Structure formats: C-alpha cells, structure tokens
Amino acid sequence: MSDRAHRPRQQAAGPEDRRPAGSTELLEYTATRSRDYLAQVSHRRVAAEWTSEELRGLLGRPLSAEGEPDPAIIESLAHAGDHATIASSGPRYFGFVVGGNLPAALAADWLVSTWDQNGAIYAMSPLAAVVEEITAGWLREIAGLAASMSVGFTTGCQMASFTGLAAARHRVLERAGWDVEVEGLCGAPPIDVIVSDEAHYTIVMALRLLGLGGRRVRRIATDGQGRMRIDALRAALQSTRAPCIVCAQAGNVNTGAFDPLCEIAEATRKSGAWLHVDGAFGLWASASPEYATLTRGIEHADSIATDGHKWLNVPYDCGIVFCADSQAHRAAMSLEAAYIVGSSCERDPHEFVPEESRRARATPVYAALRSLGRAGLSRLVEDCCRHARRFAQGLHAAGYEILNDVVLNQVLVAFGDGERTRRTIAALQQEGTCWCGGTVWQGRTAMRISVSNWRTTDEDVERSLEAMLRVAALSAHG
Numbered sequence: 001m002s003d004r005a006h007r008p009r010q011q012a013a014g015p016e017d018r019r020p021a022g023s024t025e026l027l028e029y030t031a032t033r034s035r036d037y038l039a040q041v042s043h044r045r046v047a048a049e050w051t052s053e054e055l056r057g058l059l060g061r062p063l064s065a066e067g068e069p070d071p072a073i074i075e076s077l078a079h080a081g082d083h084a085t086i087a088s089s090g091p092r093y094f095g096f097v098v099g100g101n102l103p104a105a106l107a108a109d110w111l112v113s114t115w116d117q118n119g120a121i122y123a124m125s126p127l128a129a130v131v132e133e134i135t136a137g138w139l140r141e142i143a144g145l146a147a148s149m150s151v152g153f154t155t156g157c158q159m160a161s162f163t164g165l166a167a168a169r170h171r172v173l174e175r176a177g178w179d180v181e182v183e184g185l186c187g188a189p190p191i192d193v194i195v196s197d198e199a200h201y202t203i204v205m206a207l208r209l210l211g212l213g214g215r216r217v218r219r220i221a222t223d224g225q226g227r228m229r230i231d232a233l234r235a236a237l238q239s240t241r242a243p244c245i246v247c248a249q250a251g252n253v254n255t256g257a258f259d260p261l262c263e264i265a266e267a268t269r270k271s272g273a274w275l276h277v278d279g280a281f282g283l284w285a286s287a288s289p290e291y292a293t294l295t296r297g298i299e300h301a302d303s304i305a306t307d308g309h310k311w312l313n314v315p316y317d318c319g320i321v322f323c324a325d326s327q328a329h330r331a332a333m334s335l336e337a338a339y340i341v342g343s344s345c346e347r348d349p350h351e352f353v354p355e356e357s358r359r360a361r362a363t364p365v366y367a368a369l370r371s372l373g374r375a376g377l378s379r380l381v382e383d384c385c386r387h388a389r390r391f392a393q394g395l396h397a398a399g400y401e402i403l404n405d406v407v408l409n410q411v412l413v414a415f416g417d418g419e420r421t422r423r424t425i426a427a428l429q430q431e432g433t434c435w436c437g438g439t440v441w442q443g444r445t446a447m448r449i450s451v452s453n454w455r456t457t458d459e460d461v462e463r464s465l466e467a468m469l470r471v472a473a474l475s476a477h478g
C-alpha cells in the first residue's frame with residue numbers, strides 16, 4: 001500500500017494544519033508542554049484555578065464534521081492542564097493517598113503509548129510480556145514474597161483485589177466440590193466473607209462484583225487505630241462452617257495502621273479459610289528495613305493487592321495482585337479461547353487479570369524500580385514517613401490534636417470541633433499552598449495528611465505546615 005493511502009482524506013481542507021498525529025512537531029510540542037507543566041507544578045497553587053464553567057468554555061464545542069488541526073487540540077488541552085488540574089503530581093498535595101510520578105516512570109509511560117502494544121498475550125507483545133515477568137520478580141523480592149507467587153498487573157488496587165478474591169472464590173468453592181467457573185454462583189455452597197469494620201470500600205465493591213456482597217459479608221470490630229481485633233476474628237472463624245474468605249488490611253487509609261497480619265494469617269490457616277490482604281499503599285512499607293516489620297505476616301497471605309500508582313509513584317493506571325495459589329489465580333482469570341493460540345512456554349499476561357486487551361502497564365513499574373533501586377525505594381518510603389511525623393509534631397506543638405499513631409505516612413488532625421476543622425480544611429484548600437482533604441475518624445471530623453510523593457521536600461513540608469497553622473489560627477473565629 002502506498003504511503004498516500006494512509007493519509008487522512010480531509011487533507012485538502014488545509015494541508016499545512018493537518019499534520020498527521022504522530023508527526024515529529026506535534027510530539028515535540030507535546031513534550032515541551034509536558035516539561036513546562038512539570039517545571040511549574042512544584043511552584044504553583046495546588047488547587048485548580050479554573051471553575052468547571054471555565055473548563056467547559058474552553059473545551060466544550062460542537063464536535064466538528066471534518067476534524068480539527070492536531071496542534072490546536074493539544075494546545076487547548078495543555079492550556080486547560082496548566083490551569084485546571086489539581087497539582088496532585090506536585091510536592092504539596094497531601095489529599096487521599098495519591099503518590100506522584102517518577103520521571104523514569106512517566107517517560108516509560110510515554111513509550112508504552114508510543115509502542116501501543118497489546119499486552120494481553122506474548123504473541124502480541126513479547127516485550128510487554130517479558131517486562132511484566134521481570135518486574136513481577138523484582139516486586140516479589142521487595143515485598144519478601146515467595147518466588148512461586150503469580151502476579152497480575154491490573155488497572156488499580158480495586159481490580160487487584162477483585163482478581164485475588166476471584167481466585168479465592170474459585171479455590172474455596174472447589175474445596176467444597178463446586179466448580180464456580182462452570183456452574184456459576186446459582187446453587188453454589190454459601191461462602192462466608194469476613195472483613196474488618198475498616199475494610200476499604202473497594203474491597204466491598206470487589207466482593208459485590210464477585211456475587212459475594214451484602215449479607216454474605218461479616219464485619220469484625222477494630223481497635224482505636226482501625227486494626228482488626230484478632231479475638232473477634234478468632235470468634236468469627238470458630239462459628240464458621242462454610243467455605244470462608246478473610247480480608248485483612250495492610251495500611252488503613254486514614255491512620256496507616258496495619259492489621260495484625262501474623263496472627264490473622266495463623267488463625268485463617270487453622271480454619272482453612274483464604275486470606276486476602278489489601279496493601280494498596282501499605283505493602284510498600286516492606287521496601288524499608290525501618291518499616292518492614294509492619295508488613296510481617298503478609299508473606300503468608302493467599303492473595304495480596306497493591307497499587308503501583310500510589311506510593312510507587314508511577315502514573316495511573318497500575319495495580320498489582322499476587323497470588324500464592326497460582327493455579328486458582330489462572331483458573332479464575334483465564335478462558336481457553338480457540339483463537340488465542342497459546343505461546344506454550346511463554347507467560348501470557350492476560351491469564352492473571354480481568355482485562356483482555358491492555359496497555360503494557362508493568363513498563364512504568366519496571367522503569368521506576370530500576371531508577372530507584374532498592375535503597376531509593378526505601379528512601380522514598382522513609383522520607384514520606386519522616387515528613388508525616390514532622391507534620392504531626394508541628395501540629396501537635398501548636399496545640400492541635402493528632403488522632404492517630406503516626407506509624408506510616410498518614411496523619412489525622414483535628415483543629416478543635418468538627419465545624420472548625422471543616423472550616424480550616426476549606427480555607428487551606430482555598431489558600432493554595434497545599435491541599436489536604438477531610439475525613440471522619442471514629443466519629444471525629446479530621447483533616448487527613450497523606451505524604452506519598454517523591455517530590456515532597458523538607459521545605460515543602462515546612463511551607464505547608466506554616467500555611468496550615470496560619471489558616472487554622474484564622475479560622476478559629478468563624
């Protein structure tokens with residue numbers, strides 16, 4: 001086919017403006033705009049500058065019949081990005097648990113889109129498949145997990161949990177003489193699912209998608225830090241006859257606390273239940289000799305879910321699931337299709353995840369790990385935790401109440417009553433030096449500070465702390 005045949009047909013309408021996507025100029029322009037964005041993300045106001053109306057004004061329009069020039073499209077998006085993003089990849093965003101993006105991971109993410117590989121099977125992308133395999137090995141090593149654990153790269157931690165719990169559903173029902181992949185759930189033996197009162201809502205969502213939601217889920221009481229109470233779990237396991245799945249947590253999204261994983265693993269194993277652990281951000285504590293004790297016991301889990309796009313600081317979208325029972329993992333996620341001619345000895349990534357066609361999403365993880373090395377990852381974790389402690393110490397010294405034991409990277413602070421705390425959060429977001437969100441912790445309204453970005457420096461912490469104290473003092477009076 002001649003090169004001509006590939007050109008867009010509308011070219012006659014304005015050939016000079018209609019550079020095909022992928023042209024050198026367009027990509028160079030985009031790289032420049034990205035570079036400028038990153039250069040200012042450390043200095044700008046953290047909150048979005050534009051309102052949704054302003055955004056609609058710039059980006060909304062009737063869809064054109066013939067298409068528009070590519071540079072104009074990228075220009076308007078980049079312009080919107082400069083003014084309407086929240087600077088969550090910057091160093092003073094402490095909302096939720098979001099992480100950032102390491103330069104090597106971001107650059108690798110560009111390559112992933114450039115290559116446009118379908119990372120589903122080895123035959124479609126040997127590169128994607130092999131990078132996944134290598135990255136999976138490094139991740140198991142970092143987390144101290146058995147080399148035999150199977151690994152899948154999902155869109156996020158919710159889907160990583162979905163995958164781990166699908167493997168769980170397969171195995172516990174298989175032991176009860178039921179093939180869930182063939183028979184479905186109608187008429188299946190009931191499964192008891194045990195989660196803590198503090199389970200992340202994405203666990204509940206994953207269970208619901210698997211037909212294990214609602215009344216099937218028993219909730220276990222937690223302590224003052226949100227850790228599952230082991231005595232309550234043991235009692236619950238004792239009264240369970242049915243096939244059973246237990247979901248524990250490594251890193252509470254409010255307090256950063258870890259469930260007692262060793263005891264939970266032991267109790268779960270004794271009762272023959274499956275143990276799934278949600279370690280969305282907490283699993284990364286295992287990368288630091290100083291914090292690894294928090295994750296002790298996680299190596300006994302049957303399945304573990306974590307995020308790449310939070311604390312590992314790779315761009316969205318990236319979650320990771322580990323499964324000790326690799327046979328159950330594959331049975332739950334793969335379907336023999338005649339046209340997917342297996343590449344025999346090579347690993348097909350899609351056999352470990354819910355998606356079929358998928359981006360080569362292990363690649364940014366691969367780049368991040370090579371860039372950081374073991375010590376770099378450990379420092380990333382430790383720096384964030386040190387920053388969190390500094391926030392807690394500075395706020396406490398000013399007379400504000402810290403509601404959690406700061407064991408990791410999460411801090412909960414109350415600025416007096418709920419009303420004043422809410423006022424302070426709103427004023428701080430408005431002020432723009434930094435961004436923190438609100439939460440309710442065991443009945444108390446609190447501001448949550450999550451430090452999970454490699455870009456955050458000591459100076460960012462001091463500047464943000466100063467802003468918090470200034471804004472809190474002002475909001476003391478209505």
Ligand SMILES: *Cc1c(COP(=O)(O)O)cnc(C)c1O
Pocket residue numbers: 097155156157158159200202203251252253278279280281307319
């Ligand atoms: C963020 C988070 C999740 C969900 O992860 P996604 O990547 O958003 O799907 C699950 N559990 C915990 C503890 C989290 O912090």
